Amino acid sequence: MTKTPYPGTQSIRRAMSLLKAFTDAQPEWGLTDLAQAVGLNKTTAYRLMTALENEGMVARDVHTSAYHLGPGAIVLGGRALRTNDLHITSRAELEELAGDTGESATLEIRVDCDVLIVDQVQGAHVLGAAQEIATRWPAHATSTGKVLLAYLPVTQCEELFTVPLVRYTEKTITDLAELQVELAQVRAQGYATVHEELELGFVAAAAPIFNHNAEVIAAVSIGGPGARLQASHLQGVVNQVIQAAKRISERLGFVNSNSD
Amino acid sequence: MTKTPYPGTQSIRRAMSLLKAFTDAQPEWGLTDLAQAVGLNKTTAYRLMTALENEGMVARDVHTSAYHLGPGAIVLGGRALRTNDLHITSRAELEELAGDTGESATLEIRVDCDVLIVDQVQGAHVLGAAQEIATRWPAHATSTGKVLLAYLPVTQCEELFTVPLVRYTEKTITDLAELQVELAQVRAQGYATVHEELELGFVAAAAPIFNHNAEVIAAVSIGGPGARLQASHLQGVVNQVIQAAKRISERLGFVNSNSD
DNA sequence: AACTGCGGTTCATATTATGAACTCATCGTA
DNA sequence: TACGATGAGTTCATAATATGAACCGCAGTT
Structure with a gap:
């Protein structure tokens, strides 16, 4: 490979x-x-x-x-998790996000064509995602995955998907061309959402985290039951996620107006 | 090396x-x-x-x-964690404990102010605890419960006991302040015992199991009739329980803080 | 401009990893 | 109970592999 x-x-x-x-x-x-x-x-x-x-x-x-x-392996993974400065930097923002929205907030990075949950703060609601740190989900069916793919060079993104996109629900995007359209949209609007594309009833929104070099290195998301994250409310959540991601990016040295 | x-x-x-x-x-x-x-x-x-x-x-x-x-490393560690669940890891130790002591060995976790028996290996003796997997006992009257409470943040521990401590025998600790003293002692010595506090004639000893993050996630215990677990013999049993708990902790990725 | 310390590269060498063939233990089955 | 099958573990001749001294070139300092 x-x-x-x-x-x-x-x-x-x-x-x-x-x-x-x-x-x-x-x-x-x-x-x-x-x-x-x-x-x-x-x-x-x-x-x-x-x-x-x-x-x-x-x-x-x-x-x-x-x-x-x-x-x-557990010890090593634990150290990797704890000493990840992204992790440290983001913690407070995740807590605030989860606190404000009541939903679960996650911090995720991309590993090949999956996303990896690096940190998570549970929401207040009982019904929500389980603790999932260090688990992986398919990038094409998650909001964070869409964000992380969207900011990848197109060629590199295409190289990732040599195998067909796996279908998880009837809403999952399984056509690569269709995914590219979606990713273009994500790039344009600066955030991504999923509506039951991974799991029926699950809705989430994610925004990119930029490093000092203006590269997207991670994504934050808020996710929960679609019943609670309906269109009217979702836009507010999206904005919160975007703002949180922006604050984390700034703490990592990202400056919005590109200089150098 | x-x-x-x-x-x-x-x-x-x-x-x-x-x-x-x-x-x-x-x-x-x-x-x-x-x-x-x-x-x-x-x-x-x-x-x-x-x-x-x-x-x-x-x-x-x-x-x-x-x-x-x-x-x-994070991915690998996550898999190791999920794979190495407590049951699998502890089973052999429980068997050895039960074999060595002849008494019943249990693996227990805390659920609110009770403990839940997650796994158990019967001792050789006929007179002993019955098979009790998935049953609950009050934390304040069990050795495992004391261990699991002892390593909880004090505030969190106090929050658990909004209702009076139920009395099971005349030896049951029913005063919260007195329980706190006992828990401090448990923390100090690294193990807990009960002497007929749950049931007349029943004596047990428990030790904490730490995860990779140095949190107490479970406790192992040995319990049996006080007639067999008398002071002189009990100390030996206590040591065996402590050692077993330590080995399980290590297999879960716990590293004693005085290394590295 | 010269210096220093660092990441990164080269290449001849023999130390090191390799794997076919083997033994031994275990377990299910006839 | 014997027997065949399967899988863990070992041996050893072989060459492919990892090795490390010496090297380069860059970036930040003085």
């Missing part, structure tokens, strides 16, 4: 692809299956996994000797 | 030690410093870091080109 492998890094790439084989859908692997799935020789996989096990990145079921991700 | 390095894994061990250099205290590294801190040749460090960067495990500040942990 990633071209131009820097020389001398074969085993790291292999080790990482082993780690990435542990998904939510398949969190446990036997050695032989794992090796086959990743396309490695069994011995090589065994050696790499043993190393990863010694480092605590994976662990094994005492009984079945099946591999699963280990505490080392 | 780790003895008997399995052959053919040098670069993985090195890559992992690079990743582990990113602590909360030092979340950002320049290449040269990092290489020196980890004890690697600069070129080697560069090569490994480039590989890790391509895999998304680390990322760099656009401006300073300093390394920090990347989204890949």
Whole structure:
């Protein structure tokens, strides 16, 4: 996938692809299956996994000797989350957003053609999104995803979607051309919304966060049941999200009028 | 450090030690410093870091080109967290506890001012607690409850008890101030016990389970008839419970604050 | 302009990772 | 209970791989 492998890094790439084989859908692997799935020789996989096990990145079921991700991965992920300065900077804004709107506020970044929830503050309402930090959602069916895709160079965006856009509801945009139209609109208006495109009844709005270099590095969103986020009310929420995103961007060194 | 390095894994061990250099205290590294801190040749460090960067495990500040942990680490950690749920992780320890002591071992979480039994392994003895998974007991009269309350912020703990503490036996703590004293003691010693406070003749000891974020998310306990768990023997049981809780915590990514 | 410190690159070398073939343990089934 | 199948773990000759000393060139300092 990633071209131009820097020389001398074969085993790291292999080790990482082993780690990435542990998904939510398949969190446990036997050695032989794992090796086959990743396309490695069994011995090589065994050696790499043993190393990863010694480092605590994976662990094994005492009984079945099946591999699963280990505490080392949790520790590392926790550190990555905490030390992310975007995360630190945004926290207060998320809390304010969630407080003002009563809905759940999230901070998300893009990872390939998914978005990753980096931080979340629950809304006041009982009915709302569950705690989902570190989970991923498809970019094309989320408001944050649309924002993060919209500000990508068109070519780069197209490269991401080599496989068909997965349908989640009847409203999901599954046509790439149609998505591009939507993204153009998002760019034009500076925010994105989803209306039941990921899940029936779920509505959300997102706005981009710019870094000091005027690149979009993340998106904030507010999401909740469509019953509460109806058109009249939604526009107000959209504005709040935009303002919050703008404040975060400024704290990251973004200056609106482009200089340099 | 780790003895008997399995052959053919040098670069993985090195890559992992690079990743582990990113602590909360030092979340950002320049290449040269990092290489020196980890004890690697600069070129080697560069090569490994480039590989890790391509895999998304680390990322760099656009401006300073300093390394920090990347989204890949967050994703991985999230998966590890969701995969490693408490049940799976604790099961073996519960079994060992129950096996070693002959008494019933439980895993419990707090729900409002009750504790909920999430998992349980019966002891060998016939006379013991019945199978109680998914049942609730009052937190103020159980060892696990005391543990789970003890590590709560005091204000939050007080908010829970708007109604009087229910008396179950003549030993039940029903005075809130007295309970707070007991909880302080629990915090100080790192474990809790009950002596016939829930039921005459029933004695138990519990210890806290910490997650990767150093929050107490659950408690393990051993409980049985006071006739078998007398003072002399109880201390040994307490230690076993503490050790089991500690091992579970570690597997959940908890790192004792005096390391790093 | 010269200096310093840093990220990044080159390339000959042998250390290192590799994988085919093997053993051993376990488990389901006949 | 024996037997075959499956999967974890080991061995070892091989060369492909990672290695690191020395190098470049840029950016910020003095």
